Amino acid sequence: MLKKTLPLITLLLALAAGAQALTIDVFHTSDVHGWYFARPARWDKADPGRLIGGFPALGALLARQTTPYLLLDSGDMFQGTPEGMLSNGMASIELMNKLGYSAAVPGNHDYDNGEAAFRTLVSSADFPFLGANIYEKKDGGPVPYLKPYVMLRKDGKTIAVLGLTNMHDTTLTLPANVKNLDFRDEASEAAKWLPEIEKLHPDAIIVITHMGISEDLGTKLVDVSTWTFPVAARSTLAIARASPGIALVLGGHDHTGLFHGYHDPVSGAWLGESYYGLSYVTRAELKFDDTTGNLAGVDVELVPLWIDRTGQDPAILKMVAGYEEQVQQKMGRKVGTTTAELGFSGKGLDNPIGSWLSDVTRRRVGTQLAFQNTHALRHPIPKGPVYLRDLYQAMPFDNTIETMTLTGAKIVQVLRDNFHHGSSDMQVSGLTVAIRQALDGGAAEVKLYRNGREIKPGDRFTVATNSYLAGGGDGGAVFTAAPDKTDTMVLVRDVMEAAFKAGPVNPPKLGRIKTLH
Numbered sequence: 001m002l003k004k005t006l007p008l009i010t011l012l013l014a015l016a017a018g019a020q021a022l023t024i025d026v027f028h029t030s031d032v033h034g035w036y037f038a039r040p041a042r043w044d045k046a047d048p049g050r051l052i053g054g055f056p057a058l059g060a061l062l063a064r065q066t067t068p069y070l071l072l073d074s075g076d077m078f079q080g081t082p083e084g085m086l087s088n089g090m091a092s093i094e095l096m097n098k099l100g101y102s103a104a105v106p107g108n109h110d111y112d113n114g115e116a117a118f119r120t121l122v123s124s125a126d127f128p129f130l131g132a133n134i135y136e137k138k139d140g141g142p143v144p145y146l147k148p149y150v151m152l153r154k155d156g157k158t159i160a161v162l163g164l165t166n167m168h169d170t171t172l173t174l175p176a177n178v179k180n181l182d183f184r185d186e187a188s189e190a191a192k193w194l195p196e197i198e199k200l201h202p203d204a205i206i207v208i209t210h211m212g213i214s215e216d217l218g219t220k221l222v223d224v225s226t227w228t229f230p231v232a233a234r235s236t237l238a239i240a241r242a243s244p245g246i247a248l249v250l251g252g253h254d255h256t257g258l259f260h261g262y263h264d265p266v267s268g269a270w271l272g273e274s275y276y277g278l279s280y281v282t283r284a285e286l287k288f289d290d291t292t293g294n295l296a297g298v299d300v301e302l303v304p305l306w307i308d309r310t311g312q313d314p315a316i317l318k319m320v321a322g323y324e325e326q327v328q329q330k331m332g333r334k335v336g337t338t339t340a341e342l343g344f345s346g347k348g349l350d351n352p353i354g355s356w357l358s359d360v361t362r363r364r365v366g367t368q369l370a371f372q373n374t375h376a377l378r379h380p381i382p383k384g385p386v387y388l389r390d391l392y393q394a395m396p397f398d399n400t401i402e403t404m405t406l407t408g409a410k411i412v413q414v415l416r417d418n419f420h421h422g423s424s425d426m427q428v429s430g431l432t433v434a435i436r437q438a439l440d441g442g443a444a445e446v447k448l449y450r451n452g453r454e455i456k457p458g459d460r461f462t463v464a465t466n467s468y469l470a471g472g473g474d475g476g477a478v479f480t481a482a483p484d485k486t487d488t489m490v491l492v493r494d495v496m497e498a499a500f501k502a503g504p505v506n507p508p509k510l511g512r513i514k515t516l517h
Contacts, residue, residue, distance in 0.1 A: 021290045023067050024154050026206065028274050028282040029058070030074035030252030031107065033378070033396075034084025035277035036095060036320045038307045050306065053279040055095045056320060057305040059313030061281070062099065068155040071100060074252035075107025075165065075210040077121075080277070080378055082331045082392045083323040088113055089121050091323045097126045098316060103150050105130050105163035107210040107253060108172030112397070115178060119145050130163020130208065133189035135182040143181065148193055151200060157288065160202035162193055164209040164239065166253055171474045174467070186211060187242040194243035204247045204286050204295045212254030213237055213262060213271050237262075240269035247298055248272070248284055258282075261300025270298045280304050331389035336500025340507050342394075343380035347422075349514070352507035353377050353394065354427030357492070359508060360499040362429045365401055365488055367462040368450075369430035371414065372492075373475055374423075376466065386505075391496050399492045402470035404482035409457035412446045418475045419443040424513050425475050431455065436516040445516065466492055 038051040062069070077092035078084030084091060089110065096104070106129060111118050122129045122145045132148035135141060142148065149162040166172060167183040186209060197205060213236045236251040246269045257275035261284070264271065272282040280302050289296040342353040354374055362370035379393040406414075415433055418426035421441035424433075431450045438444035448455035455461075467487060469476030479485075499505060 021296065022155060022157070022288040024157060024159065024204075024286045024288070025065065025067050025069040026159075026248065026250075026282075026284040026286060027058075027062065027069055027071045028074065028208070028250040028272060028284070029072075029278060030210070030250070030274045031076045031255055031276045032073070032078075032092065032278045033076055033080030033109070033276065034078045034092070035081055035279075036083055036091065036323065038305075038312070041279070041306075050308070052307065053277060053305045054307075054312070054320065055099060055278065056312035056314075056317040057307045057310040058278065058281055059099055059316040060311040061303070061305065063313060070102040070152060070154060070159060070161075070206075072102055072161065072206070072208050072250060073104035074208050074250055074274070075105050076109045076252065077104075077107070079109035079112050080393065080396045082327040082389055083320075085392065085396055086327050086330075087323065088117055090124065093121050093124045095316065095319060097124075098319065101125075101127045102152055103128050103130055103161050103163065103208065105208045105210055106134075106146075106165050108166055108169040111169065111173045111177045113177075115180060122146070130161065131165050132162055132193050133164050133167060133184045133186055135184060137180055137182050140182070149197055151202060157203040157286075158201070159286070160197045160200065160205045162190065162197060162205065162207045164189060164207060164211075166210045168474065169210075171472055171476075173473075175472050187238040190239045190242040190246070194245060198245060203288065203293070205245055207236075207239055207246055207249045209236060209239060209249065209251050210253045211236060212251045212256050212273055213258070236271050236273075237264060240264050240267040240271060244268075247286065247295055248300075250274070250282060250284075257302050258300070259302045261298075261302075270300050272300045272302070274302065278305065327389075331387065331392065333388045334385055335388055335391065335497050336386050336503070336505065338381060338383050338386055338500075338505045338507070341380050341383045342505065342507050344377075346510050349424050350427060350510055350512040352510070353380060355429065355508045355510070355512060356499075356505065357395070357496065358427050358429030360495050361401055361464050361466075361492065364490065364495045364498070365403055365464045367403055367430075367464040369406075369411070369428070369461050370464040371429075371469065372427045372466060373418070373469055373473070374425045374427055376468065386500055388497070391493055391500075395493050395496060397466075397468065397492075399466035399468050401464055401488045401490045401492060401495065402467050402479075402485060403462060403464050403488060404470070404479065404485040405460055406463045406478070406482055407457060408448060408455040408459040408461075410478050410482070411448060411455070411461070411463075412457070414475075414478045415446045415448075416443045417477060419446075422515065428512055430461075432511070433513045434516050435513065447516075 038054040078089035131146035255276035436445035472480040
């Protein structure tokens with residue numbers, strides 16, 4: 001008896017269908033900080049003039065997509081360039097709307113203009129903003145303009161996206177900006193919301209959050225795909241392990257990039273981070289089994305947005321050019337010159353731009369000492385002619401200078417609070433510092449010197465710092481209770497501009513902060 005056989009074409013189609021499991025791509029950005037446009041990759045030693053990044057490049061990359069995708073963001077959208085700052089973030093929303101973002105979570109700097117201003121951005125967005133761990137202080141209820149999570153449909157699949165911001169946002173922006181908000185523990189809130197999400201039977205669960213896998217990674221781009229980590233109380237790894245079933249956690253805030261993601265062997269979740277300034281985008285492939293329909297695997301990679309590879313989307317490029325044109329008349333004004341770059345060399349201790357800013361701050365208000373937080377400075381000031389744009393990109397925050405009195409003991413505490421794993425988050429003027437690192441990465445011993453004499457705990461000094469630190473911003477706890485505190489109402493950026501107008505700027509020598517061995 002002859003066996004029935006399938007026609008050859010039917011068999012080939014069946015084999016082809018079986019070989020092509022459904023894939024949904026997830027593209028992720030974070031910490032764009034207003035860098036909407038391509039710029040030279042200064043860190044690339046092989047070709048530092050090669051252009052990278054920006055929304056036009058991302059748009060061109062997405063235009064070539066042949067698989068369905070989601071586009072997600074982990075916050076800090078606009079604060080960092082004149083285009084972002086002078087539009088109060090609206091340029092970010094317009095560009096994200098154009099690109100078709102699916103969801104975003106607020107970062108700490110998205111509240112830099114106050115809660116009301118951020119609500120305006122949310123109401124202008126064509127996509128939801130998520131914040132499952134943000135509550136109102138007055139009644140403990142959820143914030144009405146944010147959703148805890150969203151269920152997104154793509155090619156027949158339902159993808160749940162849970163949003164969590166950084167619980168330390170209370171001090172990562174000016175505390176007054178978020179005085180009405182209660183930011184709760186990220187991992188605990190993930191564990192709270194996951195059961196509700198799972199009842200809706202999504203095909204995959206993603207978490208977007210404005211925090212990173214480990215503070216130890218700093219700003220380096222590293223491949224940690226084969227590393228193992230101790231679980232910190234606050235990290236994306238802790239979120240992944242808070243509740244089973246999370247497929248992917250996409251973080252930010254630390255300005256770290258994970259080249260091939262990190263697969264947590266305990267929770268099974270994949271973690272990704274997308275660096276800073278839209279130079280890179282994370283692409284995660286969610287692969288579904290063609291027979292069962294279940295999520296079968298996740299692949300994560302960090303994709304550089306080299307414009308000679310991606311090209312640039314013409315419509316988005318025109319939008320970005322329009323924003324640049326709007327601010328150029330003001331930002332193109334020359335303010336002075338430098339004899340050498342004011343940058344970030346210094347092995348994580350004192351650096352030229354931070355030391356210089358501390359010096360000009362101290363001289364402007366006539367104090368004995370001055371302090372500036374390292375991470376307030378976001379971009380080097382190049383050698384040669386300097387324009388107002390350079391100052392805004394170096395110091396994007398509208399901080400003023402405050403003065404106060406501190407004892408030697410309190411100054412030691414400031415340095416202790418801001419020394420982590422061999423790096424100083426504080427820049428100084430008027431003194432030198434010697435720090436011995438403890439086994440836990442903090443400061444075991446701090447010695448202070450002024451004019452060659454060791455400072456004693458009871459010695460008293462007049463001190464200048466910025467209003468962010470004086471108000472209790474991250475690393476500024478000691479400043480909040482200092483006596484004789486006065487806000488001079490002098491903008492830090494205005495002091496920078498005045499220093500350039502006074503003549504060519506020479507970078508100060510390094511060595512104010514040293515480590516003892």
